[in-house]
Amino acid sequence: MSDAGMAVVKPEMKSYIWLQTADGSIQQVEEEVAMFCPMICREIIQTGMGSSKNYAISLPQRVNPSILGLILDYCRFHQVPGRSNKERKTFDEKFIRMDTKRLCELTSAADSLQLKPLVDLTSRALARIIEGKTPEEIRETFHLPDDLTEEEKLEPLRNITDDPRIRLLNRLYARKRKELKEREKLKDVEVEEERADDRSVEDLLSFINGADGDSKGCRTSKNKKKNRRRKDQSKDSSSNNSNENQKKESDALPSACPNDEVSDILAASPSRTSNFQDFDYADIDDDLDPAKMEELDREVEDFARRLNSDWPERMQEILSLGPERRLVSMNVNGSLRRYSGLDRR
Amino acid sequence: MDTEVDRISSLPGNVLDQILSDLPIRDAVRTSSLSRNWRYKWSHIPHLVFDTQCVSIPSEDQTVGKNKLVSIIDHVLLLHNGPIYKFKLSHRDLLGVSDIDRWILHLSRGSTKEFVLEIWKGQRYKLPSCLFSFENLIHLELLNCLLKPPSAFKGFRSLKSLHLQSVTLAQEVFENLISRCALLERLTLMNFDGFTHLKINAPNLQFFDVGGVFDDVSFENTLLLTQVTIALYEKVKNDQNMSRRSSCKLLSFFVNLPRIRRLKIHNYFLKNLALSKIPSTLPKSWVDLNYISIHINFNDFEENAVAFCLLKSCPNLQEIEMLGRPEEKAVVGPLTGLWGDDNWKSLFGQLRQVKIAGISGTRSELDCIKFLLSNSPVLEQMTVRPAPNEGGLEMVKELLRFRRASTRAEVIYMEP
Numbered sequence: 001m002s003d004a005g006m007a008v009v010k011p012e013m014k015s016y017i018w019l020q021t022a023d024g025s026i027q028q029v030e031e032e033v034a035m036f037c038p039m040i041c042r043e044i045i046q047t048g049m050g051s052s053k054n055y056a057i058s059l060p061q062r063v064n065p066s067i068l069g070l071i072l073d074y075c076r077f078h079q080v081p082g083r084s085n086k087e088r089k090t091f092d093e094k095f096i097r098m099d100t101k102r103l104c105e106l107t108s109a110a111d112s113l114q115l116k117p118l119v120d121l122t123s124r125a126l127a128r129i130i131e132g133k134t135p136e137e138i139r140e141t142f143h144l145p146d147d148l149t150e151e152e153k154l155e156p157l158r159n160i161t162d163d164p165r166i167r168l169l170n171r172l173y174a175r176k177r178k179e180l181k182e183r184e185k186l187k188d189v190e191v192e193e194e195r196a197d198d199r200s201v202e203d204l205l206s207f208i209n210g211a212d213g214d215s216k217g218c219r220t221s222k223n224k225k226k227n228r229r230r231k232d233q234s235k236d237s238s239s240n241n242s243n244e245n246q247k248k249e250s251d252a253l254p255s256a257c258p259n260d261e262v263s264d265i266l267a268a269s270p271s272r273t274s275n276f277q278d279f280d281y282a283d284i285d286d287d288l289d290p291a292k293m294e295e296l297d298r299e300v301e302d303f304a305r306r307l308n309s310d311w312p313e314r315m316q317e318i319l320s321l322g323p324e325r326r327l328v329s330m331n332v333n334g335s336l337r338r339y340s341g342l343d344r345r
Numbered sequence: 346m347d348t349e350v351d352r353i354s355s356l357p358g359n360v361l362d363q364i365l366s367d368l369p370i371r372d373a374v375r376t377s378s379l380s381r382n383w384r385y386k387w388s389h390i391p392h393l394v395f396d397t398q399c400v401s402i403p404s405e406d407q408t409v410g411k412n413k414l415v416s417i418i419d420h421v422l423l424l425h426n427g428p429i430y431k432f433k434l435s436h437r438d439l440l441g442v443s444d445i446d447r448w449i450l451h452l453s454r455g456s457t458k459e460f461v462l463e464i465w466k467g468q469r470y471k472l473p474s475c476l477f478s479f480e481n482l483i484h485l486e487l488l489n490c491l492l493k494p495p496s497a498f499k500g501f502r503s504l505k506s507l508h509l510q511s512v513t514l515a516q517e518v519f520e521n522l523i524s525r526c527a528l529l530e531r532l533t534l535m536n537f538d539g540f541t542h543l544k545i546n547a548p549n550l551q552f553f554d555v556g557g558v559f560d561d562v563s564f565e566n567t568l569l570l571t572q573v574t575i576a577l578y579e580k581v582k583n584d585q586n587m588s589r590r591s592s593c594k595l596l597s598f599f600v601n602l603p604r605i606r607r608l609k610i611h612n613y614f615l616k617n618l619a620l621s622k623i624p625s626t627l628p629k630s631w632v633d634l635n636y637i638s639i640h641i642n643f644n645d646f647e648e649n650a651v652a653f654c655l656l657k658s659c660p661n662l663q664e665i666e667m668l669g670r671p672e673e674k675a676v677v678g679p680l681t682g683l684w685g686d687d688n689w690k691s692l693f694g695q696l697r698q699v700k701i702a703g704i705s706g707t708r709s710e711l712d713c714i715k716f717l718l719s720n721s722p723v724l725e726q727m728t729v730r731p732a733p734n735e736g737g738l739e740m741v742k743e744l745l746r747f748r749r750a751s752t753r754a755e756v757i758y759m760e761p
Contacts, residue, residue, distance in 0.1 A: 104352035135378045143352075144380045145382075148380060
């Protein structure tokens with residue numbers, strides 16, 4: 001009856017593995033649980049480490065103690081062979097409920113331990129979090145910096161995006177592209193377009209006041225600039241046919257009205273991305289007449305307002321972009337500065 | 346502080362690929378507008394899926410919808426940067442043939458491993474020859490396509506899984522396709538035309554499922570085949586003379602399936618097997634077969650005989666399903682004694698589950714049930730469900746009477 005004197009032998013001597021996280025703290029874990037992690041398993045088998053505190057297995061840096069705890073919970077559950085699929089699935093669903101920050105940490109840690117089932121589980125959970133959200137919401141959830149320039153952000157990616165601001169800019173770009181197409185067509189007919197500013201005041205006014213006419217006017221000068229650049233910046237391209245061309249152009253201006261914007265979206269080939277951006281800005285030159293500049297500024301300001309962005313700041317950003325982009329910065333006063341990069345073709 | 350840190354952007358590339366691949370393509374591409382870092386992350390995803398859910402185009406005019414879809418796919422393919430392992434195209438608005446040709450050409454220059462193309466409407470889409478140069482293809486799935494490979498086509502050397510539905514291909518094309526894809530493990534054929542004889546020569550094939558109209562199925566060199574489903578959708582012409590002379594179809598069908606484990610003989614295929622000499626027993630048994638499902642016309646003498654012969658050759662069956670195929674009830678004389686007096690021979694030492702459905706209580710049906718009950722010592726459950734408007738007390742009375750070899754057996758009568 002009295003076993004007091006007898007030593008009681010434990011029925012099972014569990015063996016433990018010692019693990020050390022990057023911060024130096026060491027913990028011990030049942031062997032079968034630790035072996036569920038391929039990386040730990042390999043370490044044990046190949047190097048024999050982990051059997052005692054002094055020879056603890058060093059875990060990758062991405063695994064901190066609390067995340068390790070989570071991972072070991074996961075392993076502890078799943079390494080038991082007899083569980084049904086339903087049980088495992090239920091466990092997974094409950095397990096994955098945590099805040100986004102921990103979820104990311106867990107994904108990273110699981111990947112460093114090569115625990116593929118857990119990586120699959122967490123990746124899927126992250127995908128479900130991202131799915132269906134707008135870019136703003138995603139940025140908010142994951143604390144992503146909103147560091148795309150207005151220009152980059154508003155490249156007409158495709159018609160897929162339904163952010164109203166992007167749609168708006170798409171419309172404008174679509175309109176400009178259309179104008180560009182007209183210009184291209186005209187260019188085929190004419191050799192060179194040189195534009196002297198001989199237009200009457202009425203013309204100028206109509207440019208300023210009308211939405212489309214302005215843009216087309218801008219486009220004209222841009223094209224002209226491009227041509228000039230091709231000829232090595234020589235500014236004495238023949239201005240013989242300038243007046244003629246001018247007239248032709250005015251006649252040929254199609255009456256695209258704002259109502260066409262919708263069809264523009266549909267018809268626009270959104271394949272012009274960064275090249276187009278270059279074109280837009282790079283061709284605005286110091287030589288533009290003041291009315292033109294004014295118009296441009298107004299358009300731009302309008303945009304700025306609609307986009308709720310701080311325009312001057314954005315312009316600074318554009319300025320600070322790398323040399324692969326030729327850009328123009330404008331400040332609200334309307335004066336233009338030209339920024340040209342190394343790439344001059 | 347710590348909570349403001351962006352933790353997701355620094356996840357390793359393969360993990361991000363996995364996350365983005367799990368999103369509908371629309372959401373994945375939209376991540377390019379999140380931040381500078383994310384601009385091109387999506388462009389490395391290895392899976393591209395364009396189906397009606399992933400790319401929902403508010404349906405206006407059909408042509409407009411189609412043009413949008415084409416534009417989107419063109420864009421994604423152009424902006425995508427990296428290998429495309431899986432490509433799936435299954436959109437209801439998809440009609441343009443030349444566009445698909447172009448995309449397949451683009452993919453053929455890469456290393457696509459999985460290709461799924463489903464044409465929902467219109468005629469069979471003729472696959473361009475560049476499809477047959479997909480060197481790394483492992484899984485191919487086609488719906489509503491026409492296959493005409495170039496004569497130099499040597500098969501898909503890595504193909505493991507082939508799923509063809511509503512396809513047209515010529516007899517030699519089919520045979521060559523199967524025999525030249527040496528690694529083929531899974532083959533599914535649903536509704537096909539252009540060939541009527543299914544010669545399956547596939548040394549690595551494990552799973553085979555066919556449903557359609559054909560004359561014959563023959564296996565060659567299919568020693569690894571373990572799961573077979575054959576559904577013949579139309580009755581074959583009943584040539585009495587031919588059937589007497591031809592050798593036992595049942596045997597020739599099974600002789601090349603030594604390791605078969607799961608078998609389904611559906612619709613009219615049993616009738617097809619019955620169109621030949623039917624021996625009383627087969628010379629060998631299929632010891633690996635543990636599940637069988639048969640569609641049988643219990644009023645047809647030959648079909649009963651064939652089923653009886655077949656079941657007797659499968660001693661290790663664990664589960665049997667027999668579904669009555671209601672047909673012309675033209676009974677040619679009383680169908681008795683079809684299921685033999687081989688009672689109490691414990692023919693089915695492992696049989697645990699039996700499902701009988703679609704019956705009306707005819708003699709042959711009841712004999713069959715009696716046969717099964719008296720030969721299955723470990724039977725646990727038999728469910729009997731009569732055909733609609735059939736059944737009734739008479740059937741139940743008979744069922745109640747049958748002796749059972751298994752003391753644990755439950756016979757459950759279910760309402761039609």
